[in-house]
Amino acid sequence: MLQENDWQAISLTLQLAALTTVILLAIATPLSWWLAFTRKRWRHWIQALVAMPLVLPPTVLGFYLLIALGPQGFVGKTMEFLGGRHLAFTFTGIVIGSVIYSLPFAVQPLTEAFRTMGRRPLFVAESLGASKLDALWTVALPMCRGGFIVAATLVFAHTLGEFGVILMIGGSIPGETQVLSVLIYDHTEALNYTAAHKLSLGMIAVALVVLTIVYGRRRAQ
Structure with a gap:
């Protein structure tokens, strides 16, 4: 049986994945549209910047985000100046990290679509009288529905496994930043292999289902 802290981590992980997915779809849609159709020469620099999380070690990205969001970083100092607190070791902080780390998983499928x-x-x-906005909502988005499904699925699944x-x-x-991947690491460090096995097998099952959905959508397109 799963313990209370396991369920707490599962709930927090699902919240993080859902929030990251919603935020990234909102950010990635206009960015992907621009990348798909722009002829600007410097678009390749933007594409490279977006894709960097695919090749950078997660600890490198996490290190610089920790500096930026911490009490001595620009973002952290600004938040404290405004009367808040810095964002390191907070749920908001890991949401920001997840959004940046999963950005290419949203942008690339949408750009291709x-x-x-x-x-x-x-x-x-x-030509039939639709405005640009009407054409976007009634033509482009429905035609690219498969791209949105793939992007949302990949982002959600990728966030579940972030470590x-x-x-x-x-x-x-616990209850703030201890997501499933981190809890599995904690269980392993404590030599609690039984608990680590249960959570790991659950994540393997979810990953298999997600990838089946993604490849099924791509084959149908």
Whole structure:
């Protein structure tokens, strides 16, 4: 049977994954649209910047985020100046880290979906009297629904398994920053292999289901 701290970590992980997914879809949609259709020469620099979390060790990203969000960092100092507290070792801090770390998993599927659609459907809709905003909502987004499903699924699943960034920024505070991946690490350190096995097998099952959904959607497109 799972213990109370296990359920607490599961709940916190699901909250983090859901919030990260919503935030990233809102951020990635306009960014992916721009990347798909812009002809600016410096778009490659933006693409490289977005993709950096794919190649950077999570501890590197987590280290610099810890500095920025901590009491001596620009963000942390600003928050304290405004009467708040710094964001290191807080739930808000790990949300920020998760959003940055999972950004390419939202941007890349959406960019590909927009490129595959192309501009022609929008031109046709506008020629029939639709405004640019109407064409976006009634034509582009429905046509790219598969891209949104893949992006949301990948971001959600990737957030469930985040470890290095979360540990660097948030540590392991029960009920605040102790997500499933960190709790599994804590169980292993304490030689509590039975609890680690249960949580790890659950995450393997979730990962298998998520990847099946992703590859199924791609094959259907």
